[in-house]
Amino acid sequence: MYKLGIPRSLFYYYYGHFWQDFFNALKIDYLISPITNKKIMENGMKIAGSEMCLSLKNYLGHIDYLKDKCEYILVPRISNFKNDNQTCTNFWAAKDIVNNLFENKILNYNVDIQKHQTLKKGLFKIGKVLKKTPLEIKKAYHYAVIKEKKRLKKNHQINQNKLKLPKTKILIVSHPYNLYDELIGKDIIKYLKKRKIELIYSDKFDPKITNKLSKKISKDLYFKYSKDNLGAIIYCQNKIDGIIFISSFPCAPDSLANELAMRKIKIPYLNLVIDDSTSFTGLETRLESFLDMLGGKLND
């Protein structure tokens, strides 16, 4: 029996490495659910309501996998980051949905900067529940924060270096929990990599830069992660050959923000919406024709 379970979905792709550093420093044995497989996805669909978005169904599947294996499950609630930076309402509701659908003990912290609930406060609360002293928590927190900053810088640098390469470059605009998930977006990345195309991920830029840049596409947008994505489009507008939008089926912020971006940009783009019944063959044809449309300047 592990002390703590971390579902490898939704929040994991934003905070996963940070949590690992933090709990490693606190010396807590945790279990991260495996890479999404068919069984996890099917379980998630059984538990979830039929209208929930694919990513949330996936998340519930991961929690279902962890429920008998750990004492606590980590389910944060992330609501907003000040100055018009909200998240999707599913992120607000995740904790309460999990709490009602499963009988496990939940380890929860709330990030709601408008109401002065910060990540630091939340992690101290969690540390207390796990019976650690404030000094230990403080050390672990600082260790994790410093590592996170380094990682962010490195990712940003990698992306910038990629932009300078003289190859066909495609920007992928998507939420990381869709993009890097084995059953949702991984196939698309694999296919594009096989065709030797340089991929630039919108979520790997420094959000401090991209968040402000998004104002050039949309003035009123208040979804943080969509803002970061749109900012990334502006950031590398002149250096890329095409854009691929990937979103999971009824994604609320994407349905509006991506539509606006598509109407405003002047670069060739492809919009892929992934459903639980989407087959990769269909996607492959669309990707192929998109690559053909980009012209004969492919790398091989």
Added chain:
Amino acid sequence: MTKISFPQMGDYHIPATYLLSHIFPNDKIINAPKITNKTIELGTKYSPEFVCTPFKYTLGTMIECLEKGADTLIQMGGGCRYGYYAELQEKILKDLGYNCKIINLVTKGQTNIRRINKLFKQINHKYSKIKTIYYSFITLKMVKYMDIIDDYIRQNIGFEQKEGSFEKLKEEMLNEFKYIKGYRNLYKTYKKYLKKFYNLKTYKPDKRLKIGIIGELYTIMEPFSNYYLEKSLAKHHIEIKRFTNVHYLLFEKAKEYKKYQKYAKEYFKYPLGADASDNIARCKFLCENDYDGIIHIKSSFCTPEIGAMPIINKIANTYQKPVLFFSFDSATSKTGIETRLEAFYDMLEMRKEK
């Protein structure tokens, strides 16, 4: 001269027209046409694929308004993605070739006087602030009175003796509300009609069915988008309880939230966005009181309500009360809804007889 228009919702276009025509006496207010199937077709055609249905309805109405000659549109926003409609709708309309301006009074479920002042100046630079305050006060009172009377109607319309008497009287009242002069006049008219409504003959049996309607705010308040659900319930002689109205959204929501959170703390701890957390508490309220069934309605793809649905289901299971979930889309068929409603009604009857 600007020609102002706005997408409508239920009967609330009457107070809104009243307010705007008094603030901007020199400008023309164009009333949006009633929502029809054509409106939805227009809206669906130009909307993104999986946006929630209110977007399609409002976009459809906007196009119809613009074709009638409007050039300034007023839009409000809620706490979910409703708050972001305006910008995308403006872009879509511009791409279609209409020259218009959209004024968004509320974003993210919040607004303030300074913002409204700035936006009103864009419509007409010489609008009177004192008049605005005075007429806003009257309008808000009008909304409140309308909501009180609507509540009374909802409880009694199923048991009217003479068919159509309630609706006829309501229409009469709304007609008079259009030409109100001053607050005292409004109050007197309201009292007069309240008396008239109380005097309408009804027959309420003791063993009547009571149903609570909860759900997403636009669908619940715009009768066309829920296929006149309340009307068809009234035909079955059912007493209806509905919580959401404009007065609630404007004044009571912030106050009431804390109460709701305390009341249903075992089911939710944080706000779930828009009206979702309120609906969970209301569901518990309906279960604990002597209501026979709950109907939850929403437009399809409404994310906060989708999050609340499993929780509502759980509450209903623990209290052993039936819940009916409706998800309305532009492609929903009316017969399908009626069949489900009839089955639900029969089930309630059978439960009641036991």
